[in-house]
Amino acid sequence: MxxxxxxxxxxxxxxxxxxxxxxxxxxxxxxxxxxxxxxxxxxxxxxxxxxxxxxxxxxxxxxxxxxxxxxxxxxxxxxxxxxxxxxxxxxxxxxxxxxxxxxxxxxxxxxxxxxxxxxxxxxxxxxxxxxxxxxxxxxxxxxxxxxxxxxxxxxxxxxxxxxxxxxxxxxxxNGLYAGGSKYIDQDSPDTISRAGAKIAEALHFLLLYRPPMQEGSHWIELGACPGGMTSELLARNQRVTAIDRAPLDKRLDGRPGLRFFLEDVATFQPRAGTTYDALLCDMNGPPEESIEQVIRLSRFLKKGGLVVFTLKLPRVDSLEEPNELFRLIVGMSISAGLRLFAQTHLTYNRHELTMFFETV
Incomplete structure (x- = not known):
């Protein structure tokens, strides 16, 4: 040469x-x-x-x-x-x-x-x-x-x-810090679950795309138990309607801004006229079923409303299967009027990706 x-x-x-x-x-x-x-x-x-x-x-x-x-x-x-x-x-x-x-x-x-x-x-x-x-x-x-x-x-x-x-x-x-997004320490004895760190890091990551959520914003959280994410949102002066078949951690009892429904997400129906600013879903189980509930309840979001969705991947041994699942979830969401604007792997994610949609 x-x-x-x-x-x-x-x-x-x-x-x-x-x-x-x-x-x-x-x-x-x-x-x-x-x-x-x-x-x-x-x-x-x-x-x-x-x-x-x-x-x-x-x-x-x-x-x-x-x-x-x-x-x-x-x-x-x-x-x-x-x-x-x-x-x-x-x-x-x-x-x-x-x-x-x-x-x-x-x-x-x-x-x-x-x-x-x-x-x-x-x-x-x-x-x-x-x-x-x-x-x-x-x-x-x-x-x-x-x-x-x-x-x-x-x-x-x-x-x-x-x-x-x-x-x-x-x-x-893909991050405001050198090396990525903000690392959230979860060693406090008051920590309910590591999921609190996931939503804290996700909200920091969102600063790459949107202004911070205003105080008093109303979230609907699907599969909230034991309440790690709920606790983090409440600490940020957000309002949360949390739904799960299992009870929340007792430390959340009586917290201002929280409404909890002890029922299956699949049967939950908001009252007529109810609107939310954001929807959060970190549910386990088949992602196709989880996104169906996100889509069903996303019609109660305000225009431009935020969806934070944890895509639970099968054990990742190759690129083909997770990519196919990702495309499926995106396709279902687009058909329902949701626009994917970002996705990332957070510090406390395991075989998961956190996806960010907004209503259009």
Whole structure:
């Protein structure tokens, strides 16, 4: 191959960082193939540094739904920061030189092992961001929530493998944080179930697409027991009509804003004239049956009303079966007047995807 041909091939290979949740690691190879990966190197627990000939496929292929986060790689520094003198200053000066003229809306730095008990790299990420912000002019987004979903942010990830950086909008990256959406700690003794963390993270993810739900918004929750999601919504000053055949946790008794119906979702019928702002469904069982109840009750949503639906997947051993199920659920929803505008895998999802619809 000539030097010119070699250079052309290299230019056609775009470096990208992709985060595939560990629960889908068994199908990471077909996921990356559908994303056009020509090669891949695993970093940290969930991350894959790939070279792709088709950057659009990273975000638009059917496999993209299984990736929690992605970022084009515009600066990579393979190294061991813990063993390097002056790492923070060298890294900060390089980031200023490479990205300073591009006016990022904000700079956010995370770690390649976000759930590791080792605090070294969390401290390093924080200290590096502090030094970088001293060097850059004041940026519009000082906090994660102040970001515009569509403006470019400088995201960086650091770990024992080195420093990995690029600029992209939070919406294109599929998360407001470096590495994804907000991690919700559920170690409190007052926690009813991990489902509370799922809806908390889902609401944070929704900031990529919609304004926050107003206080006093009325939710209908299908299959609410034991009440983890109910509790989280009530804590956010939302009103909840919860339905389940099993009772809610006793700690929810008498909570303001809560109406509970101890009955089967399939037989529940709202009173005439009732409307809701949002519908939440995290029911177990066949997803085709769950989405039928979502569709039936979605006619009580206001125009533009939100639906948050957990798609329970069979054990994921290949891409074909979950993709076929996903297409079925989307098709049923579209036929009923629901528009899918986003989907993601949340930290507390298992073999599940969280889907977001709105009424049209």
């Amino acid at each position: 000539t030097d010119r041909a070699t250079n052309t091939a290299s230019q056609d290979q775009h470096p990208w960082l992709v985060r595939i949740p560990e629960i889908f690691s068994g199908i990471s190879s077909p996921i990356l193939r559908q994303m056009g990966a020509l090669s891949s190197t695993r970093l940290g627990l969930d991350y894959y540094l790939i070279k792709t000939a088709n950057p659009a496929a990273v975000r638009q292929s059917e496999a993209a739904k299984f990736a929690r986060w992605n970022l084009p790689m515009e600066h990579t520094w393979p190294c061991n920061p813990q063993k390097m003198d002056g790492f923070i200053e060298k890294a900060a000066q390089t980031l200023l030189k490479k990205f300073g003229s591009r006016n990022p809306q904000g700079i956010f730095i995370g770690t390649l092992q976000p759930t590791s008990p080792d605090k070294y790299y969390k401290g390093l990420a924080s200290n590096l961001r502090g030094r970088v912000l001293q060097l850059f002019p004041k940026l519009p987004a000082a906090t994660v929530e102040e970001q515009s979903p569509e403006a470019e942010t400088l995201f960086c990830l650091v770990g024992k493998e080195g420093l990995f950086c690029g600029m992209q909008s939070p919406r294109a990256s």
